Amino acid sequence: MLNESIRFLDDRLYVDNVELGALGDQFGTPLYVYSLRRIAANYRAIAAAFAPLGAEIHFSAKSNGNLAVLETLVKEGAGIDAVSAGEAYRALRAGCAPAKIVFAGVGKTFAELQWAVEHGLGWFNVENELELEYLNRIASQTGTRIRAALRLNPDVTANTHPYIATGHGAAKFGLTADVVDAVLARRSSYPHVDITGLHLHIGSQLGDTQATGKAVDTAVAIAKQHDGITTLNVGGGLPLAYDPHSQLPSPHEFMDVLAQRAAGFQLLLEPGRSISGDAGVLLTTVLYVKHQGGQRIVIADGSMTELLRPALYGAKHAIVPVAARGESISPAQIVGPVCESSDVLGRDVPLPALAPGDLLAVLDAGAYGMVMASNYNARVRPAEIVIETDGSTVRVARRRETWDDLLLCEV
Ligand SMILES: Cc1ncc(COP(=O)(O)O)c(C=O)c1O
Known part of the structure; x- marks a missing residue:
């Protein structure tokens, strides 16, 4: 448009x-x-919409990983969401502080995890139990502590194209609610990893806020059953009006959904498309x-x-x-x-x-x-x-x- x-x-x-x-x-x-002016303006508009909730915005580098784009957003104050070590490498090269990089991805290799721990990335969004074991091992070997969020598959069907819906039960992404619950109950098995967050990303180009609301409710219900889950990363998905006639929810509408449901949690967002x-x-x-x-x-x-x-x-x-x-x-x-x-x-x-x-x-x-x-x-x-x-x-x-x-x- x-x-x-x-x-x-x-x-x-x-x-x-x-x-x-x-x-x-x-x-x-x-x-x-x-x-780059538009990219900065889009970031500012989203940051302003979620400012009442104190949300931290991490630009999703998978949508556009050009260094000039990343540098612009880093200068604006954004963190970066990386879905591979390669994207995290780009984020570092663009001047992003390691602590402001969130590392997601359904299939991170041991080598990627090792590299990411050595480089002090801020958050690990974990999607497999074995990944948690790897992180614990790497942390104990390197004498570091790791901050992790478990990616929840909330089993909701987002109103979007099937190829970019990621939060339904049959998707490869995340861990189902019962697994998240069980892993949190035995958190002490991973003494070098601080699991203090839950992560969600139910899809891209979300056509309404309903599935987000349901997913956040599920996440909050789980989080409240376990001490010390203080952060909710609600992923990306803010839509872009490719068609001027489309009726799409605004960032403010998503903000309202979160404000009603996730009060008291530190919020993280990972918008990509809506910025670039x-x-x-x-x-x-x-x-x-x-x-x-x-x-x-x-x-x-x-x-x-x-x-x-x-x-x-x-x-x-x-x-x-x-x-x-x-x-x-x-x-x-x-x-x-x-x-x-x-x-x-x-x-x-x-x-x-x-x-x-x-x-x-x-x-x-x-x-x-x-x-x-x-x-x-x-x-x-x-x-x-x-x-x-x-x-x-x-x-x-x-x-x-x-x-x-x-x-x-x-x-
Ligand atoms: C984990 C994760 N976070 C954020 C995003 C960014 O989504 P969007 O560009 O729709 O904001 C994606 C995209 O698929 C993703 O997989």
Whole structure:
């Protein structure tokens, strides 16, 4: 969706004070462009919404791990939520204090856990009993104490796409309530680990607050049965309006749900998409246009290797020309060059006549975009450009890969 940072001025699409068409000409396409100003503003709005509860915000690096993005948020005061040691490494490289990194993940290896303990990460969100044993062993060997939260699988069905719902009983994530209860009852078996929190993340792009309410009730009921559970990490999931007509709950509505249920607990949040999503666009150039099967097929240089969400989840992103025109609008299928039928960036997108060389912007591509980019079909991953918080300074935050990069790891 367009917003204060990504908007049309005199029929030209801008990111803050920088015209996107000019960036496409200068850096080539496909190209990610992020507004750091928008990222900071989104963080501030969420932090302000949850400030009455004293909640600590940890940006979910899985949504966008670019160092410039992480650095911006760290400077704003955010912690980082990492779902692998690699993401925690990025967070450290971005200047995040180790104590402000929460380490989640359903399958952390022993080596990752060891590294994370050695680097003093702040919280371990534990999803397996064996993981707890590993942590206890590492802590006793290194003479450290570890702060852990058990990730509860609250068995609720979030109102979202099935691929991004994580809190239902059949999901691989977390530990069921009976296991959490049992582990807490024998906490003394893990003398080097302070289990003082419960963690939840029931899904991404949550369409309402009901499942969150139920999940938090379950967590609070368990927490109250055991001494010393002082922290509730309620994960991410704050939704982003990809469609301007969608009716989505606001951060304030989630705050209300927590305020009513989790009073007295230290609260942690892990928003990703709601901070980075609408701050980024993917620029792509039209390569060919053909009419077949009763459709207008626009083949662009951007594809599922840059933005996987449409192919992976059937996600819909608005796609607009960087130079608006008043011509008649008709549906177009925006597809990429990858040899897969699922390589479609947008179906039935209302667009004017397009010709080779025209630039299109895929909106709301700042979350789960570049982080999922791949080299499939031996395509090089795109550059990432940031517009600094002054709104005008353009910086290459990550250069475009080269064919030599494709061969870099082959021996
Ligand atoms: C554990 C955890 N926390 C936070 C997030 C961020 O979610 P979102 O980007 O929807 O805020 C995710 C995403 O799936 C996650 O798995």
